[in-house]
Amino acid sequence: MAAENILIVDDDKNMLEVLSLRLEAEGYKVTAAAGAEDALKMAKDELLDLALVDLKLAGKDGIELMQDLRRITPEMPVIILTAYGTIETAVEAMKQGAYSYLTKPFNRRELLLQIKNGLEKSSLSREVRRLKALVGERYGFENIIGKSKKMQEVMEQVSRAAETESNVCIFGESGVGKELMAKSLHLLSSRKDKPFVAINCAAIPEGLLEGELFGYEKGAFTGAVRNKRGFFAQADGGTIFLDEVSEMSEAMQAKLLRVLQEKQFHTLGGEKSIEVDVRILTATNKNLEDEVKSGAFREDLFYRIYVIPIHLPPLRERNEDIPLLADHFIKKFVGKMKKEIKGISTPALQKLLSYSWPGNVRELENTIEYAVAMTAQDVISEDLILQTKITEEDKLKPLREAKGEFEKSYISNILSLTGGNVSKAAKLAGKYRADLYDILKKHDLNPSDFKRSE
16 A cells, blocks of 8 residues: 655745654655645645645745645645644634644654544545445435544445455444445445345245245245246345344244355255355344344354444434434425425424434434425424424433533534534533633534535
């Protein structure tokens, strides 16, 4: 793998040389510029992964240069370097889009840590954007990923799992989008040009499931008037997705295990073995480990399908994605119903943010569809949101945990309402901006994650 290319911009030649030598010694490729004009030319000519930019440059402000660089390479993180370490300057740099901020003279370890973290974030952002574009193009759900940290972590797992041939089990509550995530994983894999076949094991009666999975010969049973090619044969070379795999009977679990072990099967009524090359993706809304302990699910099958587990978090654990998803669904249904709706009111959005969403993304989609269908105004009002729902009270928690969760939820809601505008959020919360930034850092919240799409 090629070394990451880091751009250093500083009009102090001694600092430029020291930083270059230090980073080259760490194995990075370094592109050095003594001024803004040279830096912009290099950014257009070279593929850069991260930039270190001095705040006080001759003839140009470092923050202004940072903005110019990001127009050329939007995904590139920029770390601002300065000897003028004031809170105001740090806040302004971060507000304008800097990844982080270091005050000279800086600690070598801290510098290297910031660079490492910045490069990792940049790599993940590119992967998430690539996956988002793929899924949006093929499946029309552009906001599958969301901007929350939890969903970015899921997408990182998906991208890594896609590079392997290992079996993957996606687990999470109903309505979180397990099948869509399985399609995404297939699209990123080397099997992307081969079939993707999805089966809901709970939706097919037990007596018919074997024939649907493996196919059958004419006359194999009453009603089998012709040969049928099963789902496993249809998925040959590609991916088969078994949703609600925990609902399989014990007999079907044994047959599935045999296919996984031998890579072949017999059709119902057939004598010839059929070999298949398929990757198995499964999904469940149950805890499979508990199902194994209770005897409801075979332990040997569990170990076969649960090689790479991926947990999809419920919507209530990623509140910052709700405004983004709501906006997507509004646009979707406005287009379908040919209605003139500008958006959703602040009280209505607050109501969405305060609800626990037991039905997750699917329930949110249904809620928005109802509101778009029923509204007679150009803005969705609070009275059309969750008319019959009552938010359940949370279980009693320790005071410290409850206070922490409330603070994070409160700040997340305010940022959602202000579209990520920290100044407005601080004013609503009755906090100084610097204090609010401390709270954001404490809960690992990023204001840019709350910006609404235009």
